[in-house]
Amino acid sequence: MAVLQPARLSGSDLLRLGGSGLRARPLRAVLSALGIAIGIAAMVAVVGISTSSAASLDRALAALGTNMLTVAPGDTMFGEEATLPDDALPMIKRIGPVTSATATGVVNDTSVYRTDQVPKGETGGLSVLAAQLDLLGTVGAEIASGSWLNAATGRYPVVVLGDAAARRLGAVPSVYIGGRWYPVAGVLRQVPLAPELDNAVLIGWDAAKSYLGFDGHATTIYTRSVESQVEAVQAVLAPTANPESPDEVQVSNPSDALAARRAASTTFTALLLGLGAVALLVGGIGVANTMVISVLERRAEIGLRRSLGATRGQIRTQFVAESLLLSLFGGAGGVLAGFVVTLIYAITQGWPTVVPLWAVAGGIGATLVIGAVAGLYPAIRAARLAPTEALAAA
Secondary structure, three states: OOOOOOOOOOHHHHHHHHHHHHHHOHHHHHHHHHHHHHHHHHHHHHHHHHHHHHHHHHHHHHOOOOOEEEEEEOEOOOOOEOOOOOOHHHHHHOOOOEEEEEEEEEOOOOOEEOOOOOOOOOOOOOEEEEEOOOHHHHHOOOEEEEOOOOOOHHHOOOEEEOHHHHHHHOOOOEEEEOOEEEEEEEEEOOOOOOHHHOOEEEEEHHHHHHHHOOOOOOOEEEEEEOHHHHHHHHHHHHHHHOOOOHHHEEEOOOOHHHHHHHHHHHHHHHHHHHHHHHHHHHHHHHHHHHHHHHHHHOHHHHHHHHHOOOOHHHHHHHHHHHHHHHHHHHHHHHHHHHHHHHHHHHHHHOOOOOOOHHHHHHHHHHHHHHHHHHHHHHHHHHHHOOHHHHHHHO
16 A cells, blocks of 8 residues: 655745745734844844944044054164165065055255245244155145145145145245245145144155255155054064164054054944844844744644644744744845934934945844744644644634
8 A cells, every 4th residue: 555645845835835824914924023123123223333433433543544654764873863775665665564655855954935035044943845746645645725746846846835834934826945936836734644744845856856955865754554464564664664774763653543443343343242142132032922822823724734634844844934934024124224224323423334244144144043943942832733632722
């Protein structure tokens, strides 16, 4: 006599069975999905708002020059002022983690005047600095008016004024330096990372050599490095700039803002993990509660299906599929709601809107795990009901 084998449920069959339970009680399904949606939305919103806030803080700290170091000549063993070698800047640029490096050089014995009628002693404390053309990008400087030096003007007697220098000299089309008039090409805004530039008149490196007798030695080298390698770069800057006499090189210490930036990142990570776990726990309890009640109310359906030949495995699979669908709908709605909340809040605060991809994928993935775990016990309970017991209880 042939033994009958129970039919296997296909994926489409599982979707229909799981969806039928939700369609039969749409209000309860919506309210249950809303519960998990709120939990996931809270998690995504917390992650998004915290990440957006961290991005804003990160941008503010970056403006403080967390990855900028400066190199300057120190003193010789005899107490005299040292000089950096001519190849100090090219050598520093070869350091792997260094992303950019530039330099300025003091033009000695040179004064700046508004007109040629000003007495020589009244210099106003302004200095003349030879500048590399890539200075602005490295130190984070901006042009307030006019333009910066370029490959052409950097070779001719043209200058750019620092913010404080422009205020002291006034709105002049040219300045008087060393017996020659120098047209003013532009004016810088204040440079928080390099305040010495505010009181300077900047001229191209080649022009300083040609017209002002500049010796070509850099007096300040500005470097930007990969943030995680700032300390390592600091350790090799002096021997790289002056291999023969590294003790004659002064290197600045990493900014305190770098430590603050890393501490803030650690704090935000701990906050996200704690609040996200609580939100997921709340959502899981809601789904489990809904599925337990669903099993109690649908004992007649379970008994009828068992009497018609449905196996315990098929009953378990049906309720687990229903739990997964419920969680998936709630999770998708929660992710969308969390993104919208993050977007609105970030816009009102003037922050960049940042919702990490892992938060979106993690929210959906977490809802599926929650749905499987929360629906497992009710599914097992439903599968254990005997057909006669289920029909009698109904």
